[in-house]
Amino acid sequence: MTETFEFATEAVHRGETTSEQQYLSADVVSPIHLATHHEMEAPGELKNGYKYSRFGNPTRDALESRLAHLTGGSEAIAFNSGTAAITTAALALCDPGDHFIAFDGVYGGTRLLLEDLFRDVLDVEVEYVDARSPETVEEHVREDTALFWMESPTNPLLKLCDIAELAGVADAHEVPLCVDNTFATPYLQQPLELGADVVVHSTTKYLNGHSDSTGGAVATNDPAIAERVxxxxxxxxxxxxxxxxxxxxxxxxxxxxxxxxQHEANAQAIAGFLADHSKVEEVHYPGLESHPQHDLAGQQMDGFGGIVSFELEASEAETRAFIEELEVFTVAVSLGGVESLVDHPWTMSASFISPEERRAAGVSDSLVRMPVGIEDKTDLIQDVEQSLSRM
Structure with missing residues (x-):
């Protein structure tokens, strides 16, 4: 395949002709290679580049080729969950006793991992800072700082960090910068091009897009990091x-x-509707001019994404009632599929961290997160409107 095409062309074609077996059968799409092991030419000599599925699989190789090209990386590694990708990437970049700097807005599941494994087991000191300010991050750098762990936008409050500025700070202190790009996707944001060393995705979300596969990915341009991962x-x-x-x-x-x-067009419409509603206290969406980092989003992203979160002028019970009255939006965790979902972080996606940690992270019991799907925006807005009217 030619060295590189535009994103949409790469998304369709990249990786589809990586397997020797595929050349023989001329499949238009990569087949599912279920073999756990492969015949060898002779003892210690591979026949077609494969030995055992843990070390390589033709279908997974096709995906990793596409992931690498779409993320702007030289190499990508596919995992069986986003958590597995995060864990492995972070372990590849640190040693016991090191110091981490993490965005204070990181996803609760990531925070739980950093604390239960890295802090409690590996004695890694994890320090959460407001990474919306690169200066604040730099103030917390120490001699034993081993990693900057960022999300942009964050889950669920859609805070941003200036990836290029943080990359400059990271380079100055010789600290690797890892960015979880799950919310933005490589279509809307390219952290590696902005200077990050590693990018992580939960492929469960937008990359798969159909709510039927759990997975994760790590991509990088650093061969040494790729080898460790x-x-x-x-x-x-x-x-x-x-x-x-x-x-x-x-x-x-x-x-x-x-x-x-389509996700973005629908999310923009819903965010605009919510911003003007009397029962909504605050809307978190980078596409709104009222978002404190709207200009930064315009600089480092090619769009604003499909997630809207907002605070209702309501109690927890009233917030739950609003969610339960929705008809098109399905009450479920996760995001990124074609269907619109609604999540109450206080009792769902952030429920596994303590109430004190939730409040410290800005998650209130009246916060609603809406991963907006690709349905007709008129139906989506009408659904939100009818449910708000019943409050």
Missing amino acids: STLQEYVFGNALSPFDAYLVLRGMKTLPLRME
Whole structure:
């Protein structure tokens, strides 16, 4: 395949002709290679580049080729969950006793991982800072700082960090910068091009896009980092993405540009409607001019994404009642599928961290997170409107 095409072309074609077996059968799409092991030419001599599924699989290789190209990386590694990708990437970049700097707005599941594994087991000191200010991050850098862990936008409050500025801080102190780009997707934001060393995705979300596959990915332009991540995956954790899930993500990514355009258009319409509603206290969406980092979003992103979160002028019980009255929006955790979902972070996606930690992270019991799908925006707005009217 030619060195590079535009994003939408890469999303459809990249990786589809990586397998020797595929050349023989002329499949238009990558087949699902379920074999756990492969015949060898002779003892110690590979026949077609594959030996055992933990070390490589043709379907997963096709996906990793596409992930690398779409994220702007030289290499990508696919995992069986987003959490597995986060864990392996962070372990590849730190040693016991090191110091981490993490965005204070990181997803609650990531915070739980950093504390329960890295802090409590590995004695890594995890310090949460307001990374909306690169200066604040730099003030907390120490000699033993081993990693900057960022999300942009964050889950669920959609805070941003200036990735290029943070990359400059990271380079000055020789600290790797890792960015979880799940909310923005590579279609809307390219952290590696902005200077990050590692980018992480939950492929469960927008990359797959159909709510039927769990997975994760790590991409980088640093061969040494890629080798450490791959070694941990292959020889320590064995947490590679399955062939069937790799096939599902390959299929889903073909329509990523189309879906993201519709997700964003619908989210922008709903955010505008909510911003003018008397029962809504505050709307968190980078596409609104009222968002404190709207200008930054315009600079480092090619769009504002499909997630809207907002605070209701309501009690917890009233907030739950609003969610339960919705008809088109499905009450469920996760995000990024074609269907519109609604989440009450206080009792759902952030419920596994303590109430004190939720409040400290800005998650209130009247916060609602809406991963907006690709349905007709008129139906979505009418659904929100009818439910608000019953409050």
